[in-house]
Amino acid sequence: MTPSSPFEQLGREVIQLEAEALQTLATHINGRFAEACRLILACHGRVIVLGMGKSGHIGGKIAATLASTGTPSFFVHPGEASHGDLGMITPIDLVLAISNSGETGEILTILPIIKRMGVKLVVLVGNATSSLAKQADAVLYVGVEKEACPHNLAPTASTTAALAMGDALAVALLKSRGFTREDFARAHPAGSLGRRLLLYVGDIMHTGSDIPMVSVDARLREALLEMTGKGLGMTGVVDNDDRLVGIFTDGDLRRVLNRGVDVYNVKIAEAMTHKPKTTRADRLAAETVQLMRSLKINGLFVVDDDNHVLGALNMHDLFRAGVI
Structure with missing residues (x-):
């Protein structure tokens, strides 16, 4: 058998570390997760997802997944929100904010305005005692022991955990709404699944x-x-x-x-x-x-x-x- 190259070994280590992070994440699905689901189901508007940097990229995907599975949602860049895009958020909406540190300045800046509007706040954070967590109506902990990056700096395991938590929310909400294959197809009419489920x-x-x-x-x-x-x-x-x-x-x-x-x-x-x-x-x-x-x-x-x-x-x- 040919010995593994250093690249292969490093790749396996990253996958294993992130897999372990997800196993740990499953233990954090508790009453707070249920409360977040109840808040979103009670929302009469849209779920507005916020996130900066890599958390923003994850937020965009979570918003897209929610929207395609029966929960109206879109992503708003927190930096742009301070320069006019905050008008996209209405009092009947709910904000889902993602920040590993829970101290993201761009989100904290607009938080007082969001709270004055009476908008409910659900957060995905890696620090349960952070400023963002303290002001949230529901806190979903997505912290990891270490990143897959050898310097423990580049968001890797933490973004994987946040993405998985977003998927967990979307699927839990999907089932609670009784969202069917036909409903999914109607949101994907141009895709092969849409054609298979909508074409007679x-x-x-x-x-x-x-x-x-x-x-x-x-x-x-x-x-x-x-x-x-x-x-x-x-x-x-x-x-x-x-x-x-x-x-x-x-x-x-x-x-x-x-x-x-x-x-x-x-x-x-x-x-x-x-x-x-x-x-x-x-x-x-x-x-x-x-x-x-x-x-x-x-x-x-x-x-x-x-x-x-x-x-x-x-x-x-x-x-x-x-x-x-």
Whole structure:
């Protein structure tokens, strides 16, 4: 076995130290954490996250996570707050301030104004007796024994702890609000998760004259013309009441040719696949993908409760929609 390089060893030490910091952090999830959650749930405005330097970067991520999981939130730079941005904070909001020392000057400067407005204050601090902690309505301790930096200076383990505490808040609030996968998707409509949870078959399927369909009395050559013209690699076969009774696909054509069937004169009813699998317009497109994959088929017809054809789609349509 090749000996580890000094870089690998140092990397492992950092990860181990930060992992230990997180294990310790879990012991600080107590009544104060519950009180912070209750205050945020009672807030009728937004959660305004404050933080300077590296704590500010962590604060931005926490605000984004809260906002995407059902808790309206945004980040305000404490330095800019003293020069006009304090107007972003209203009396119905709640401030979540992050400071490892608990003595960050830019936050302490605007604190009296925030308190006069009656805004509730939740703090993430590494010093439970700091000036910031003393004025808070709820204190979440995120202190660490040492930073991963060998000089114990660069914020490393402490910022990891603050980030984890922010995630703990977001998830606890998410579950308390009954925030669902669909709610999450609505906040991420452009992402793949949003498409999987918000896009229905009815949003993708071909309708009207674009649906490949022939009568059960048609000949196979008519079905082939319909397949070629509509370009979905299949055609539906309907009875006299326009109910779907069969399907003819590229695969069926290969099987017919292998049997030496007269493709010009045979009726489609003798060559089609009877009682084909179907889907519904109100079914999630992602569920339909799974159905098609499990059946190893490339296309489906969409029907109503009486088996009347409403639409058709294939794997290419699902791929173009970004569901796959």
